[in-house]
Amino acid sequence: MSHLATPALLTHLKSLYPPSSPPTSAHEYLLNPYIFAAPVVFASFNYPDAIPAVFSTALHDIKTLGATEDEQKRLVRKIRDALFKCGILIGYPKAINGLVALYNATPENLRDKHMIRDKFLPTDHWTSSGQKYFNETYGETAHQTQTLLEAIYPDFGFFCITHAYGYAYSFSELISGLENSYIMLVSNIAMDVPRQIEWHLNGSLRNGGTPEQVKAVREIAVQVGKAAGAVWRNEIPQLQQ
Template identity: 45%
Template sequence: MADIATPEFLNELKSLYPATANYVDGAWFLAAGIAFSSSNYPEGISRILRYALEDLDKCPGTSDEDRRLLVRKMRDGIFKSGLITGIPKVINALVSLYQATPEVLRDTEPLRDSSRSREEVSAAGQAFFDSTYGDTAGKVQSLLKTIYPDLEHFTIKLTYGYVCALSEVTSAKETSFALISSLIANDTPRQAEWHLRGALRNGATLEETRAVREIALRIAIKAGVPLNHEVPNI
């Protein structure tokens, strides 16, 4: 595949997301990295990271903690997106990210606390699921339990409880953005619509949510992803 993650294209993607006072709060690089991963173009992730770190270094007072947070957001967002795209794409994406990450910014310990009880994890998962789905949470959870009880158990306790509920690095709205980007590139409009609305419930603005949708869509098209269904809007 030709190199699609050109500086010109990255400039275009960045311009779609509303400007923020703090560069690391601008989720364009998170949405773009996940869309490249989901579109099976992991090479784009290393280019985004280098581009974003160079951008960040232009901001006065930038510290290694700022740089580390940017890398962590991309890493954790890609990890969360694996629930949609699958582990093979996540491995390829994280390898690309790791290779482009300066050694001083690499983490060596897990972000998640493996000592939490099952009850704590389950409660966190239910809370984040309810926050994301709002007044449709009961209906969606009932659907999952009806079509396969194991799916409902896995979704609440592991997908939402262990993976998605962690918000210290990627916030609730950024987690929604990660899911939106991966769903669009996977041509799953029903679930994309769920999470477009979920992003608003999790604190995103309409402008931010539409920007993430557009970033993911442009990358998917550029990467040649066959989109057989219309991508929902909001």
């Protein structure tokens, strides 16, 4: 067990996301975003050694709840896809370290050997799906935000829509649009960027989270950050609801 991802911390993180009652099935358990939010924040602070403890604890918990092998694979895939997606924000060297740590902790029968995304889909597909998800996330501020991204560097604006929001984020077979927002929220909390934290607090609401759920995810990120020794230079924005 990692000296950071202690049993006490993980038990506390599990209890933060509503409902507070213990899950009665592996399916219910896998709806708790702590399973991927904690690994993302640990990766953000470059503590990949804490990720296996989160995974092993969650795997033990869902096995106790009678998880099938498919449900066990889904746990691995959710954490792995979250680490892949967060690399856009926290930096891929840290995401790679997290993915390696997860891979080494994953039993052979739960490792994927083939891609999950369809590598033959054309760029236009990802541009279209990325634009849709971007609009859903930013709502009435989507045009203003996209205009800013394109103005500061047109190439970056294209990358954000097609590759970040398209290829990475809009793929939702493993992680839903709401869970994507959670990934972006906790990554930005770790990165200490208030403007973007506010974007994704509100984006989490637009993608279907309740105020209680969004506040809980914020708190998960804060608690993991504190365990990793984080010192924030800026005040972490609160959800204004």
